[in-house]
Amino acid sequence: MTFASTPDATPVAPLVPAWQPGFAALGSAFFTPLRPTPLPQPHWVGTCAEVGALLGLPEAWQQRDDALQAFTGNTLLPGSQPLASVYSGHQFGVWAGQLGDGRAILLGETATGQEVQLKGSGRTPYSRMGDGRAVLRSSIREFLCSEAMHALGIPTTRALCVTGSPAPVQREEVETAAVVTRVAPSFIRFGHFEHFAARGQEAELRALADYVIDRYYPNCRRSQEWEGNAYAALLHAVSERTAALLAQWQAVGFCHGVMNTDNMSILGLTMDYGPFQFLDAFDPGHICNHSDVRGRYAFDRQPSVAYWNLLCLAQALLPLIGEVDTARAALQSYEGSFGRQFLARIRAKLGLQQAREGDAALVDGLLRLLAADRVDYPIFWRRLSGAVATEDFEPVRDLFLDRAALDAWLLQYKELLALDGWAIAADLMHKTNPRFVLRNHLGEQAIRAAKLGDFSELQILQRLLARPFDDHPGHEAYAGFPPDWASSISISCSS
Incomplete structure (x- = not known):
């Protein structure tokens, strides 16, 4: 007897087509085999399609329940041999002895040469007094910053996704659990x-x-x-x-x-x-x-x-x-x-293409001016980029109390701009000085909304931070000065 095919019988592409030995090939002295500890009622918080492509995941993986379960640690991906690695280290300058993956479990290395690790996936032999969990707050911050740093061109681990759960986790207060899936060629430290x-x-x-x-x-x-x-x-x-x-x-x-x-x-x-x-x-x-x-x-x-x-x-x-x-x-x-x-990095931020003998003194003078008046760092660089493009430096001068000192510095700077070319400098500066960075208050706003089940702020930030040098009309507030309450945000090691 034969049966007609149905949509349910359509083969589903495996999330990870193949694994390779990678770190696990080093042997048992380097890790403990360990499965993640499941979480109840998981849900998507945020996903990154670009990292999915980096891993070779199939299209629309974000809509699959098997992906949600696997990246929460509730089910094991076929062929995966999860483990927690052991290491030691100095913490705050003091030898701490044996440490290890206290709340992270390595699922393995994909055929594309990327290791996949779940952070917040439960206790391991290296958790010491910890619970092995991560909370929604810290997981959102890591997810956003990993991808923001990548977009800025800074070497970083990547973040595939964050999943959440109503399971309670005790920190300074009771929070909800989350798992962030981290990706890197290697997590060796x-x-x-x-x-x-x-x-x-x-x-x-x-x-x-x-x-x-x-x-x-x-x-x-x-x-x-x-x-x-x-x-x-x-x-x-x-x-x-x-x-x-x-x-x-x-x-x-x-x-x-x-x-x-x-x-x-x-x-x-x-x-x-x-x-x-x-x-x-x-x-x-x-x-x-x-x-x-x-x-x-x-x-x-x-x-x-x-x-x-x-x-x-x-x-x-x-x-x-x-x-x-x-x-x-x-x-x-x-x-x-x-x-x-x-x-060289600061020279590029200034739009200067040629290295000159007095560059170090020029940069040191600028950093002293910025520190003396506690000038907003991202806004200064973006305004300076605009000033070089328009030759109107008043918006930059408005950031300083000691304008006379700034004007003296600007005289030297403009002389160098004239040598290198103002238009070329302005173009370089707009590609070097981001308009959008992950300020603490922006992350906090996204976290507060996410705790209420609203992930729209997270998605907006994710889009802005993925193209941090673009203007993104209509989102000027995300590039503005931080509100007064931002200075009261306290971030600790438990974050």
Whole structure:
């Protein structure tokens, strides 16, 4: 007997066509196999089609219940072998010992070379006193900022989606649970290396380093500068990527908030979005993390903290590198590399194409002016872009109390513009200085609406932040000054 086909019998394309071994191939010393813990009544909060395409997901995956269940951790994708990885690290400058994926579970690596990880998917052996959950508030912030940073051209982990659940989670108050699906070529951290070095597990340390080199830094095997020492070459390459990342953070005014060694990516990606913030008023000493009572991770300290973290990585790699002097040499270029790249970023924000001897003094003078009057950082750069296009600097002058000092600086700046060309400078500036960044109050507005089941603000922000350099007529308020209540927003490590 045969049966007629029905719509229900139509084959459904698998969400992830194939997995590859990836990190799991390193062996059991590096992780604990573990399935996510389900959540009741899941629902979509936000999705990113671009990241879906990056993973090779089928079209309209956002409308499929199997996707909703899988990315909440309620069901397992066919072929996935989920795990929680172990690592250690320094937190706020103090050795914290064993840490690990306390609320994140790696589903695996797709055939497109991207790892997929669920954050907020339940307790793991590394949760310590935590509950393994994430809340809606922090998940929305990570989802939006991951994609906002990508649109700004800053290396970052990506975010595929956020799902929510009415399940209660206790933080400072009772909140609802959420899961954010994070995506990256690798989630390996400085802390992974510290873990095995601290335990004297040199075989595992070497296996991890070899895996990272062969997968992500193959040129380290061929580096002549380090006389065949691939591990010194790796340290140098990570140092260079970290310097480039920090130059981008500082130029755009991004504060990470928790630059522990276990939050530092071996690939030089921005990762682990917690109490982050984009600067409103320019304050070099700004502390965005309410938990950072000593200001270790203040905005202007980020480059030096990154170097301190690299020293910790160097110490971990020393058994493989061999000589202390070789490890020191591998990090020697960090300060100069950061300085050159930061200056190049600010030069581009100023629309200046040619490097000149007095550039550092020009930039330093400008940053001092911005700090003295606590000028709104994103608005200043966008107004300056418009001023160069129209040759009307009054909107820029309106931002400053000490206009005489600004005018003196503008005289020097205009002389350089004349050399490089005003029109060319204006075009470069509008492509370099974003009109829209994820300010805390914008994220807070989207979160408040989402808690009431309204995701329209999140969707608006997602569209604006995906094209941050465009004007987006009709959305001027999202590029305006923050409201007075924005200064009262408190973001801590629990965020």
